[in-house]
Amino acid sequence: MRVDVAIAGAGVGGAVLALALGRRGYRVALVERDASPPRLARPEILWSATFAALDGLGIGPRILAESSVPLEAIEVAGPEGPLLTLSREDFTAAGTRPHSTNPTITRAILLEAALATGNVEVHRGVAIDGLLKDGERVAGLTGRQGDASFVLEARLVVGDDGTQSVVRKSLGIAIELSPFPIDFITAEIRWPAELAPDRGYVRLNPASFREGLPVLALLPWAGGAGVLLLPLPHDRADRLFAEGSVAFWEELCTLAPVGRELWDQLEFPGSFARVKRPFGHAAAYSAEGAAILGDAAHPMTPAGGQGANAAIGDALALAEAVDSGLRSGGSTVPREALLAYEKVRRPMNARSVAISRSAGRAFRFGGRLPLPALVPVLARLAEHAGFPKRLLLRRFGAAFVSG
Ligand SMILES: Cc1cc2nc3c(=O)[nH]c(=O)nc-3n(C[C@H](O)[C@H](O)[C@H](O)COP(=O)(O)OP(=O)(O)OC[C@H]3O[C@@H](n4cnc5c(N)ncnc54)[C@H](O)[C@@H]3O)c2cc1C
Numbered sequence: 001m002r003v004d005v006a007i008a009g010a011g012v013g014g015a016v017l018a019l020a021l022g023r024r025g026y027r028v029a030l031v032e033r034d035a036s037p038p039r040l041a042r043p044e045i046l047w048s049a050t051f052a053a054l055d056g057l058g059i060g061p062r063i064l065a066e067s068s069v070p071l072e073a074i075e076v077a078g079p080e081g082p083l084l085t086l087s088r089e090d091f092t093a094a095g096t097r098p099h100s101t102n103p104t105i106t107r108a109i110l111l112e113a114a115l116a117t118g119n120v121e122v123h124r125g126v127a128i129d130g131l132l133k134d135g136e137r138v139a140g141l142t143g144r145q146g147d148a149s150f151v152l153e154a155r156l157v158v159g160d161d162g163t164q165s166v167v168r169k170s171l172g173i174a175i176e177l178s179p180f181p182i183d184f185i186t187a188e189i190r191w192p193a194e195l196a197p198d199r200g201y202v203r204l205n206p207a208s209f210r211e212g213l214p215v216l217a218l219l220p221w222a223g224g225a226g227v228l229l230l231p232l233p234h235d236r237a238d239r240l241f242a243e244g245s246v247a248f249w250e251e252l253c254t255l256a257p258v259g260r261e262l263w264d265q266l267e268f269p270g271s272f273a274r275v276k277r278p279f280g281h282a283a284a285y286s287a288e289g290a291a292i293l294g295d296a297a298h299p300m301t302p303a304g305g306q307g308a309n310a311a312i313g314d315a316l317a318l319a320e321a322v323d324s325g326l327r328s329g330g331s332t333v334p335r336e337a338l339l340a341y342e343k344v345r346r347p348m349n350a351r352s353v354a355i356s357r358s359a360g361r362a363f364r365f366g367g368r369l370p371l372p373a374l375v376p377v378l379a380r381l382a383e384h385a386g387f388p389k390r391l392l393l394r395r396f397g398a399a400f401v402s403g
Contacts, residue, residue, distance in 0.1 A: 003027045006141050006154035008128040008167050013294030013311030014160030015110035020319035022117030035125035040103040041188040043219045043227045045305030047397040048097045067105040069220045071098045074200035083379035094390045096397025102221040126150045131170045138289035156333040157290040165296035171287045177278040180301045181363045183237040187272045191226040192261045203256035206372035213251040277301040279356040286338035298349040303359035304396040306352035313400050317344045351399040
């Protein structure tokens with residue numbers, strides 16, 4: 001088998017790249033380890049700048065209509081009532097709007113659109129394990145599909161294979177992965193009737209900052225669904241999973257009254273996923289005949305809602321570079337063209353990774369402060385002053401795009 005571009009991993013970045021190149025008439029193969037699309041129970045905020053960028057592929061409106069809830073507000077409250085609200089006025093003043101998206105549906109829409117170009121094929125159930133080489137140049141991918149070996153020749157290989165990228169490792173590209181002190185516990189939910197369907201909710205219990213469940217975030221999805229997120233230090237997440245179901249639900253009900261309804265809907269721990277998200281930035285994005293993008297190039301934490309937005313930004317910039325590289329008619333995409341992609345994207349991705357780094361420091365440093373007293377005061381101050389929350393929103397909504 002030989003294609004123009006072989007992409008390892010059908011994540012959001014790989015799917016956007018396949019669509020962008022398929023529309024330009026290139027033959028693209030997406031090679032994905034998962035035999036069927038997984039249901040991703042994770043909140044994925046896409047910012048307005050990403051929808052603007054996807055409009056160029058004609059896919060923005062469909063993702064907006066079928067996968068997104070443009071948020072009217074995000075309310076942060078403690079046991080004594082509201083602390084801070086990110087309102088529509090704040091979004092407008094910050095020049096952005098968060099859209100709460102269902103990652104499973106977004107990826108399905110992107111893959112369907114890519115396949116509809118007639119130039120894209122998807123190989124599922126194939127775990128990539130290495131690269132084909134022609135001297136110094138990468139000439140394709142190798143992998144396993146069940147007991148069978150899988151070989152695919154390509155003029156360009158792209159790694160969209162996530163934080164532990166095999167493509168990145170096979171290219172010998174260095175990365176230092178920093179651990180993040182917080183685990184993310186997530187679950188897909190039916191959106192509780194008592195909550196507005198276009199608002200995000202964050203519930204804080206300052207009394208549980210040292211022990212128990214301190215934070216619950218709920219974000220709505222289209223179609224009456226939604227997602228729950230519980231950020232928790234590793235050791236406490238370990239204890240929580242060891243203590244069993246009743247202790248967990250009692251803690252959640254203390255944190256937020258809506259916990260009672262979630263208890264009726266979900267099993268603990270069966271309905272929940274738990275992920276660790278280290279972060280870092282690869283030393284390079286390309287080699288002769290190969291490139292990496294998204295989490296493979298710059299794994300991030302959920303802080304600031306950057307990872308998927310950055311992967312989409314990478315895919316669109318890489319598609320430009322690949323197009324100009326392949327149009328010259330050579331057997332491969334010259335490294336020079338791929339360096340142009342890196343030159344555009346590295347500074348933006350560095351800003352997005354910096355948000356994870358700042359969040360990591362804040363969590364570590366915060367452990368030494370009297371947080372139960374401090375957090376409600378700081379939240380109310382930010383609400384009163386207005387500009388700190390707008391500055392943050394502006395940073396989150398544009399870090400991955402602005403020059
Ligand atoms: C709890 C949580 C909340 C998040 N919130 C947000 C948010 O609000 N906003 C935001 O923008 N981002 C968010 N993110 C991050 C975002 O989901 C990721 O950054 C994004 O999915 C990265 O996309 P990607 O295309 O780089 O790779 P991925 O989506 O990681 O896709 C990689 C693909 O490669 C496949 N793969 C891996 N290894 C192999 C192999 N050897 N062979 C073949 N296939 C392979 C995997 O199966 C997977 O399908 C969040 C993440 C988490 C966990």
